[in-house]
Amino acid sequence: MRGQEMEHVLEAEGLGKRYGARWALRDCALRLPTGRIAALVGPNGSGKTTLLHLAVGLLRPDAGAVRVFGETPYENTTALADIGFVAQNTPVYRDFTADELVRMGGKVNRRWDATLARTRLAQAGIPPHTPAGKLSGGQRAQVALALALAKRPRLLLLDEPVASLDPLARREFLQSLMGSVAESGTTVLLSSHILADLERSCDFLVVLQAGQVHLTGAVEDIVAAHQQLVGPRHHGEPIDGVATVVRARHTDRQSTLVVRTDGPVTDPAWTVHELSLEDLILAYLAGSDTQSNHEAWGVAA
Amino acid sequence: MIWLTWRQHRKQALYTVIGLAVLAAFIVPTGVAMHRDFDRLVVKGCATSTPDNPCDTFHDFSTTYGSYIYFCVLLLVVPLLFGLFWGAPLIAREIEQGTHHMIWTQGISRRRWALTKVGLLGGAVTVLAVVYGLGIAWWFEPLGYLESRFDEIFFDVQGVAPVGYTLFAVAVGIAAGALVPKVVPAMAIVLPAFIAARIAVALYARPRFATPVTNDFPVIAGDADGGGGMQVGSWLLNSDIRRPDGTFVSSGAMVCPPADATECLGGLSADLRNRQVFQPADRFWTFQWIEAGIFTALAVLLVWLAIRRVRRII
Known part of the structure; x- marks a missing residue:
């Protein structure tokens, strides 16, 4: 029933x-x-x-x-x-x-x-x-x-x-x-x-x-849908096969992105790495800003 | 739930019974001795005199046992102890130790949990308090001829009033524990809340439970009408000496035998009158029930509030 x-x-x-x-x-x-x-x-x-x-x-x-x-x-x-x-x-x-x-x-x-x-x-x-x-x-x-x-x-x-x-x-x-x-x-x-x-x-x-749900789903789907991309300095332009950028870290010349994909990333500029579940979760948790804390403490971010 | 309540509170039940047994070890032998000596010295020894006009052997009794009445001051704290050690931890300890998350997620509702615990502990406390109150009333009987059982302090430790106080103290503890879910702060609330309520009722409400009787009698009076007809065991609220037009002269009372009135009065006017305001002795049990009723009603109200509050605790 x-x-x-x-x-x-x-x-x-x-x-x-x-x-x-x-x-x-x-x-x-x-x-x-x-x-x-x-x-x-x-x-x-x-x-x-x-x-x-x-x-x-x-x-x-x-x-x-x-x-x-x-x-x-x-x-x-x-x-x-x-x-x-x-x-x-x-x-x-x-x-x-x-x-x-x-x-x-x-x-x-x-x-x-x-x-x-x-x-x-x-x-x-x-x-x-x-x-x-x-x-x-x-x-x-x-x-x-x-x-x-x-x-x-x-x-x-x-x-x-x-x-x-x-x-x-x-x-x-x-x-x-x-x-x-x-x-x-x-x-x-x-x-x-x-x-x-x-x-x-x-x-x-x-x-x-x-207080909000950032990600939910079966572990295998989540792992399959996320990848780490390493490539040239990225300024927010769209990448083929990438749905959202979860977290981006940049050096002067290079960017490391954790992304959710909606297709294969074929752009040869980017090297694709698999992500462990732990790294993936940490990427989501670190993605949110810490700006408010700096303001609350009265120091520069 | 009954087993759980027993298992959780059996230790404090044991301590309480031990405490009451220690009390009984004093009350029972002294009570038996007092009753026996009262019978021998006053009832038989003073067959010709009245309690109003005691004989010499009555003084023997009074010198032997008179100091026992001070013991009643100690007994005033008994209901408070129930409030501190039975009431305050009931809800507060569960929340302080986090066990409410465990017990409230089993198969019973919080309401049933709270009602069962409060009901069982309340029932046990009532039984103990009734035994205590009636026991002290029996013990105090002979002493009632030394100090009226209707007076403050003595009224408060015997009969059914202590049952009301005990239930009230436990309810204050339960409510405080639901409000401030920590044992020690809850105990700290019980102390002033209980004392304040007791003083307020004893000083301001109790004298007004019934319209007091006023006695008016001349300062010059023979033995026959001396005392103006206020029976032993009454509660004297106010006693003063006034002029015939009602103006105040002095507090207290004065009775002078007609034979040597002039000497006794010492220059005071002979037409002064004593005025005594009192609650007659036969109202004792009415007052006991009213007092117990007030505190039991307050207890029910507090428990109701506490159980409502339990449903909001997380």
């Missing part, structure tokens, strides 16, 4: 959220297809957490709408049942043991797979009767993930789950995450600013910058 709608688990249209006079998120349009593992990327304060809180129904939009499985998530426990959420810093009750947290989940959720949670925690080597406050950051993140997965969600939202973890714990966390969502076909939206991790694990990308 809802087959057509189900192509996108998460849809946002003109979505905006304001704190006082400042828009944390503005005019955000986003469609997240089913079954993807999507990375939500952006610098601190770009609106990643706000977007995730809107999607999980902790916040009500000030403009536009967000839909999860066709439903508005704000104060909607029906929608909430299908969403697993791991908040920033993976908060859990610090005086509860992992075993008690699993028990708690059963009390506050209609659908709850305690066996799944216990199996995952056993695999991750989490002691069942130690208070969560005494676990390491990596272990606590594993507990929070196990709790989110025990809801058997169709959409899993994670807000910087690996930010505070060391590289080894980070890799273990992402591996166990990928392993479990691959089995269940859960769609994942994962915010992070650790780009190298995302490149390994994600197949969909959303780039946020200053």
Whole structure:
């Protein structure tokens, strides 16, 4: 019945959220297809957490709408049942043991797979009767993930789950995450600013910058559509096959451009290089100007 | 939710029960001793005299136990402690530790979460406060002949009024925690807010719960009509001596036996009259219920505001 709608688990249209006079998120349009593992990327304060809180129904939009499985998530426990959420810093009750947290989940959720949670925690080597406050950051993140997965969600939202973890714990966390969502076909939206991790694990990308979506799409399409061009000093004239220049760096004689292409770049003046996902994201994030900061500090740019 | 609430608050419930048990360890033995000695020294020992006109053994009782009434001053803070340690952390601690993002994204609505927690903790606090209030009322019974239970401080620590105060203190804590979602600042709000509301009601509202009774009697009076008929246990609001035309002479009261009136009066006119304004003793429970009602209503209002506020917190 809802087959057509189900192509996108998460849809946002003109979505905006304001704190006082400042828009944390503005005019955000986003469609997240089913079954993807999507990375939500952006610098601190770009609106990643706000977007995730809107999607999980902790916040009500000030403009536009967000839909999860066709439903508005704000104060909607029906929608909430299908969403697993791991908040920033993976908060859990610090005086509860992992075993008690699993028990708690059963009390506050209609659908709850305690066996799944216990199996995952056993695999991750989490002691069942130690208070969560005494676990390491990596272990606590594993507990929070196990709790989110025990809801058997169709959409899993994670807000910087690996930010505070060391590289080894980070890799273990992402591996166990990928392993479990691959089995269940859960769609994942994962915010992070650790780009190298995302490149390994994600197949969909959303780039946020200053509260707006700058780039969204499947990773393979995005990588295929962007190239780095090195050639003579460029002054903004059109280049064949280039749709937009994302970022340009110039020396006196030479220009290095990161571009989105709409066809093959055949001009022999330009040397074409492939871009890694990380370089591409950085090009988008660095593309926005830093002028306003210089003004605010009262110094010359 | 019931299990979760119990699991989250069992430690503070344990500390509270221990605290009340320590209190009971003082109240119960002293109360039993007081009741026994009151029975022996006053009820049996003073069979011929009235509480208004006590006998010598009554003074024995009063010297032995009179100092206990100061203990009531300590008891005034009990409801405040509930507000600080039960009310303030209820919402504030969740938000301070970020766990509200975890619990509010499980399968239950925030409204239900808030109502369940407030309901269960409010119920537990009510039960504890009723036991406490009635316990202190029992303990104070014999002391009521030394100091009226209707007077400020003594009125405030017994009966149902402390139940109202306790619920109010907890509600102030909950509302403060929803407004300033940090535990220590929320506690810092509870302290002045609770004290201000208590003082305002005790000083300005309580004397006006019912029109006070005025007693007018001459300064020269025999034993039979001495005291002007104000019963033990009344709440004396004002007492002064006036001329027959109503002009003020002095505060206080004066009763001179007709036999040596001239000496007793010491040059004052014999037609002066005592005027006493008071709330009669039989209004005690009416006043208790009004007081408890006011604070319970304020508590309900604050909890309602807090729950509304919870829906806006991020």
